Amino acid sequence: MEISIFKNPETTAKAFADHLCKKQHDVNRLNIGLSGGSTPKLLFEILVQKYSDKIDWSKLHFYWGDERCVPPTSGESTYGMTHEYLFQHLEIPEENIHRVLGENNPDKEAIRYSRLITENLPSINGLPQFDLIMLGLGEDGHTASIFPHQMELLTSKQICSVAEHPTSGQKRITLTGSVINNAKEVCFLVVGEAKAEKVNEIINITGHCELYPASYIKPTHGELIRFLDKAAAGKLQL
Numbered sequence: 001m002e003i004s005i006f007k008n009p010e011t012t013a014k015a016f017a018d019h020l021c022k023k024q025h026d027v028n029r030l031n032i033g034l035s036g037g038s039t040p041k042l043l044f045e046i047l048v049q050k051y052s053d054k055i056d057w058s059k060l061h062f063y064w065g066d067e068r069c070v071p072p073t074s075g076e077s078t079y080g081m082t083h084e085y086l087f088q089h090l091e092i093p094e095e096n097i098h099r100v101l102g103e104n105n106p107d108k109e110a111i112r113y114s115r116l117i118t119e120n121l122p123s124i125n126g127l128p129q130f131d132l133i134m135l136g137l138g139e140d141g142h143t144a145s146i147f148p149h150q151m152e153l154l155t156s157k158q159i160c161s162v163a164e165h166p167t168s169g170q171k172r173i174t175l176t177g178s179v180i181n182n183a184k185e186v187c188f189l190v191v192g193e194a195k196a197e198k199v200n201e202i203i204n205i206t207g208h209c210e211l212y213p214a215s216y217i218k219p220t221h222g223e224l225i226r227f228l229d230k231a232a233a234g235k236l237q238l
């Protein structure tokens with residue numbers, strides 16, 4: 001596991017953008033799973049401003065680690081946010097964008113999206129393998145849409161499942177912990193003081209994945225990199 005700590009959210013997002021830029025240089029295709037929430041917005045802005053002509057966007061195939069079950073036009077849609085901050089500013093072939101159809105029936109969509117991933121990605125250890133999965137960390141320790149006390153979503157051998165937000169009850173589609181841990185590389189992007197306590201807990205408290213779902217994420221054969229800013233790493237005991 002690698003932990004990289006940067007001065008502020010901008011330098012953290014810039015480091016992640018650099019990492020992505022280097023990775024795409026060496027390959028013909030990069031299957032990447034994106035995260036949602038507010039943290040990726042800054043990364044997307046930096047990618048648009050500083051990397052639009054440094055990255056060969058036709059090599060990148062975009063999927064999502066999780067999505068809310070809402071139409072793409074909803075303010076809560078992760079695809080909608082990604083389109084607003086990233087896609088609409090770049091020349092990305094439409095066939096490279098593999099969005100979760102949040103407007104569909106959640107159970108049927110989890111099956112459809114699982115099938116799509118299986119068809120498009122190589123299978124390693126009996127599960128699809130992403131080249132890179134980007135993850136965030138919720139203040140409650142969740143990652144993707146796997147919230148505390150949802151162990152079955154971590155260990156399930158399915159590819160995607162329907163999840164439910166613990167307080168709002170909003171339905172979501174999420175990759176399972178098994179698929180995330182089968183990736184070649186998983187990168188957490190976490191910034192801000194509000195995440196500091198959980199960052200320390202998910203790294204240092206072991207054996208309590210039901211309380212800290214993000215602590216379950218340890219790629220079986222791949223790399224784990226945590227991009228943190230100083231504030232998010234503020235309570236980290238190493």
Ligand SMILES: O=C1O[C@H](COP(=O)(O)O)[C@@H](O)[C@H](O)[C@H]1O
Pocket residue numbers: 035036037038039040066067135136137138139142143144145
């Ligand atoms: O609900 C979600 O939250 C997490 C963290 O989001 P952030 O706003 O704190 O950056 C995110 O990683 C996940 O994809 C999203 O659905």
